[in-house]
Amino acid sequence: MTISTTPASPLAPVCDDEAWSAVLARDALLDGRFVYAVRTTNVFCRPSCPARRPNRENVRFFASPLDARRSGYRACRRCRPDDEAGTAAEQAVERARAYLASKPNERVTLADLARVCEMSPAHLQRTFKRLIGVTPRRYHQALRVEAFRADSRAGRSVLDAGFHAGFGSSRALYEQAGDALGMTPGAYRRGGAGVAIAYATGVTSIGVVLVAVTARGVCAAFIGDDASQVERELRAEFPAADCQRDEAELSDVLDAFIAMIDSDVATTPPPVDLVGTDFQRSVWDAIRAIPRGERRTYAELAAAIGRPASARAVAGACAANRVAVAVPCHRVIRGDGGLGGYRWGEPRKRALLSRETTDRS
Numbered sequence: 001m002t003i004s005t006t007p008a009s010p011l012a013p014v015c016d017d018e019a020w021s022a023v024l025a026r027d028a029l030l031d032g033r034f035v036y037a038v039r040t041t042n043v044f045c046r047p048s049c050p051a052r053r054p055n056r057e058n059v060r061f062f063a064s065p066l067d068a069r070r071s072g073y074r075a076c077r078r079c080r081p082d083d084e085a086g087t088a089a090e091q092a093v094e095r096a097r098a099y100l101a102s103k104p105n106e107r108v109t110l111a112d113l114a115r116v117c118e119m120s121p122a123h124l125q126r127t128f129k130r131l132i133g134v135t136p137r138r139y140h141q142a143l144r145v146e147a148f149r150a151d152s153r154a155g156r157s158v159l160d161a162g163f164h165a166g167f168g169s170s171r172a173l174y175e176q177a178g179d180a181l182g183m184t185p186g187a188y189r190r191g192g193a194g195v196a197i198a199y200a201t202g203v204t205s206i207g208v209v210l211v212a213v214t215a216r217g218v219c220a221a222f223i224g225d226d227a228s229q230v231e232r233e234l235r236a237e238f239p240a241a242d243c244q245r246d247e248a249e250l251s252d253v254l255d256a257f258i259a260m261i262d263s264d265v266a267t268t269p270p271p272v273d274l275v276g277t278d279f280q281r282s283v284w285d286a287i288r289a290i291p292r293g294e295r296r297t298y299a300e301l302a303a304a305i306g307r308p309a310s311a312r313a314v315a316g317a318c319a320a321n322r323v324a325v326a327v328p329c330h331r332v333i334r335g336d337g338g339l340g341g342y343r344w345g346e347p348r349k350r351a352l353l354s355r356e357t358t359d360r361s
């Protein structure tokens with residue numbers, strides 16, 4: 001028997017021998033071209049069905065699920081061979097993915113893609129989302145992000161890599177790639193797995209400062225006695241991240257941190273990439289709003305975020321801050337005038353406050 005094609009699959013017919021070879025190989029490329037039915041189980045399957053292979057003498061081939069059904073067979077529940085739309089959809093989506101992968105640096109509209117896949121734009125959009133989980137546009141962005149990461153690892157600057165990867169501007173880069181490149185809560189929980197972190201260290205009047213950035217912003221700034229101590233702190237915070245020292249890339253960011261610590265004038269902090277609970281983030285945002293030269297008590301900060309009874313939790317969020325001076329938790333003190341704790345040591349907190357207070361006077 002030669003299997004004829006259905007209108008839905010305008011491809012060359014498959015002969016029985018080819019069909020049986022495809023079944024033995026579980027060849028997904030022939031899904032949608034035919035189904036095979038098994039007399040002993042009364043079930044029909046796609047060629048790629050993961051089920052155990054039947055004996056050849058019990059197998060019949062049909063050009064379409066409808067033909068198999070008419071002959072009294074039931075569709076397999078594992079491979080769902082009568083989902084013909086799914087089969088055609090899978091092929092169309094594969095074509096769309098291949099096309100997008102071939103044009104990483106070009107603008108591809110949904111209409112372009114729909115033409116390539118011989119599907120209506122709306123149908124393609126829906127189908128792509130259903131099978132891949134994101135829209136074609138988002139998928140294309142993800143491909144650019146991958147290219148961007150590869151370039152970043154190869155040592156290109158963030159901005160330069162952004163242009164090279166097809167992002168129109170660095171702003172677009174951060175907007176589009178931020179979620180993928182920054183420290184997402186998931187990535188943070190996994191110790192920074194999958195996140196590329198660049199860091200540099202510099203010397204200040206209160207110790208060695210280490211500044212670490214993702215492509216989205218500063219994810220950590222630690223102060224310690226020497227470089228090896230702050231590097232250990234970084235690796236303890238993000239044990240699974242890909243941390244690379246990169247003095248050249250971070251010279252501006254590092255200068256900004258050194259200035260925030262040692263300069264007599266206010267310095268605008270670089271963008272930060274902070275991960276925390278909603279409560280922690282609201283505390284950190286409130287801390288960033290405290291002007292240089294001023295102080296707040298834990299209770300005042302708790303009131304400022306609308307949680308007046310949460311002074312202790314505010315103190316906890318201060319202690320959990322990973323970005324010294326850019327999130328100036330040293331400006332938050334106890335209600336009785338005591339300094340309160342500081343992750344990088346009370347003497348450093350006192351020194352920072354003393355310099356800032358001197359500025360103001």
Ligand SMILES: [Zn+2]
Pocket residue numbers: 044045046049050051076077078079080
């Ligand atoms: Zn099956």
